[in-house]
Amino acid sequence: MSSLASSLQHHFTDFKQQKESVVLGMWSFLIQEVMFFGGLFATYTVFRSQYSHAFAEASGLLNVNLGGVNTIVLICSSLTMAMAVHAASKGKNGGIAFWLVLTILFGSIFLGVKVVEYKEKWDHGLIPGIHDEGLRFDHETHQPRPTGFWLYFALYFAMTGLHAIHMIIGIPILATLAINGLRGKYGPEYYTPVEMTGLYWHFVDIVWIFLFPLLYLIGAHGAH
Amino acid sequence: MDATTHHEEHHGPTVKMYFAIFAALSVLTVATVLAAKFDFAPMLGVGLGAFVNNAVALGIACTKASLVILFFMHVKYESKLVGLAVVASVIWLAFLVLITMTDYLTRTSDWHLFVR
Numbered sequence: 001m002s003s004l005a006s007s008l009q010h011h012f013t014d015f016k017q018q019k020e021s022v023v024l025g026m027w028s029f030l031i032q033e034v035m036f037f038g039g040l041f042a043t044y045t046v047f048r049s050q051y052s053h054a055f056a057e058a059s060g061l062l063n064v065n066l067g068g069v070n071t072i073v074l075i076c077s078s079l080t081m082a083m084a085v086h087a088a089s090k091g092k093n094g095g096i097a098f099w100l101v102l103t104i105l106f107g108s109i110f111l112g113v114k115v116v117e118y119k120e121k122w123d124h125g126l127i128p129g130i131h132d133e134g135l136r137f138d139h140e141t142h143q144p145r146p147t148g149f150w151l152y153f154a155l156y157f158a159m160t161g162l163h164a165i166h167m168i169i170g171i172p173i174l175a176t177l178a179i180n181g182l183r184g185k186y187g188p189e190y191y192t193p194v195e196m197t198g199l200y201w202h203f204v205d206i207v208w209i210f211l212f213p214l215l216y217l218i219g220a221h222g223a224h
Numbered sequence: 225m226d227a228t229t230h231h232e233e234h235h236g237p238t239v240k241m242y243f244a245i246f247a248a249l250s251v252l253t254v255a256t257v258l259a260a261k262f263d264f265a266p267m268l269g270v271g272l273g274a275f276v277n278n279a280v281a282l283g284i285a286c287t288k289a290s291l292v293i294l295f296f297m298h299v300k301y302e303s304k305l306v307g308l309a310v311v312a313s314v315i316w317l318a319f320l321v322l323i324t325m326t327d328y329l330t331r332t333s334d335w336h337l338f339v340r
Contacts (some may be wrong), residue, residue, distance in 0.1 A: 019302065027306055033315040038317045045321050046328050052274070064257065071253050079246040082296045086239060195298075202296045209288045212253075213281035217260035221277065 007190045019192060026196045030203050037207055040159050044214065047155065051148025056123060058152035060219030061126065067216040070113045071208065077106030078193040088181070090192035096181030096194060100174050103201065114164055118176050121153070128154040131182045157216055163211060166204045173197050230336045237295050249288055257283040 012018035048055045058194060080102040087095030121127060125134025128150050135150040137143065177194050180186065237245075259280045265273030295298040299310055 023302060023306055024309065027309045029300070031309060031316075034313040035320070037322050042324050043322050046324060049328065068253065068257055072250055072271075075246060075249045075253065078249075078292060078296055079242060082237075082242045083239070086242065089236065091245065126265055199297055202292050204291050205296075206289045209292070210285050213256050213260065213285055217257065217281060220257070220260040221263035221265075 009143035009193075015189060022157065022192050022196060026199050030199060033203060037159075040155065040162065041210070041214075042161070044155050047148060047151045048218075051146070051151065054146035055152045056219040056221070057146060058149050058156075059215060059217070060182065061124070062156075062216050062219075063120065064216050064220060066113055066117055067212055070110050071212045073106050073110050073113070073204050074208050077103045078202055080106060081198050081201045084177075085191070085195050088186050088194040089188060091186075091188040093181045093184050093186065096186065097178040100178040100181065100194075104171055104174050107167050107174070111164060111167060114160065118157075121157075126153050128157065159211055159215065163204065163207050164195075166200075166207070168202055170197070170204060174201070198204075236298065236301050241295060245291050248291060252284050252288050256281055259284065 008015055008018060012021065080099045084096050084099035084103060125131035126140065128135060135153065136145055138145060158173055174197065177197055181194070229334065260277065262277075264276040267273065268276060293310060299307055
């Protein structure tokens with residue numbers, strides 16, 4: 001009970017007030033994140049509206065199967081994260097660690113698949129700033145790429161890269177929570193860190209929910 | 225926060241609900257891939273077809289995001305203030321994109337020539 005008492009900060013009247021403040025504070029951070037990613041989504045909208053054919057053609061070079069599998073993997077990690085918060089609310093400290101380790105596992109699979117995809121793009125010479133030739137001309141047909149083709153890949157790497165950085169930041173936080181869970185630092189009265197990290201992790205999932213159709217699927221019906 | 229919301233908050237989503245949301249998200253992921261592979265252009269014309277393809281993709285993505293926000297992120301069970309904050313972020317993002325597009329979609333100059 002002493003560790004629980006110490007988790008109530010002195011400037012709050014009670015746990016309920018502290019909890020409400022923390023939840024609103026976390027959402028304020030996430031709204032800032034919406035605007036952070038929003039700039040990239042707005043840039044994407046502007047350039048895709050101008051170069052829709054180049055974007056569809058470039059999107060057709062992505063691996064829809066890997067992207068789709070990764071989407072499911074990330075949804076799995078959101079489920080396990082929700083289960084970790086649920087275990088925490090019931091005071092099951094072993095459950096917190098179990099579900100968080102699964103979340104880390106799914107997050108790592110996602111990042112691993114991302115590495116494979118980035119490697120593919122490297123091999124095909126599609127990295128802006130490095131493979132200027134590959135972005136100007138098709139290797140096989142030697143036909144020039146359409147105007148705006150490289151912009152798609154610049155945005156692809158900026159958006160998926162920023163998303164991946166968020167996951168790379170999230171994983172050590174999840175690991176810390178799992179260890180704290182095993183040390184019995186949380187109880188049904190106080191598990192706010194698990195819940196707030198859950199909000200962050202789900203937010204990252206939502207970003208991917210939009211990235212997947214916007215980046216992977218716009219060339220899927222072969223509009224040439 | 226009134227008594228009913230507090231009551232709901234204590235219950236929160238059940239494990240069964242979490243798995244149901246997970247199943248719905250998975251089904252919608254498959255649906256968005258199938259919808260993207262379906263070309264509406266022959267049926268509706270190039271312009272409208274592309275619009276329908278985009279509208280379906282974004283509609284499914286928004287549905288998935290709403291499920292995650294309401295249930296996984298517990299917004300359905302939080303105070304109205306949190307819900308307002310979430311709605312505000314969507315409105316800001318809409319302003320950002322829509323007002324930017326009123327500019328770019330109405331330009332008549334060849335600004336795009338700056339892009340190689």
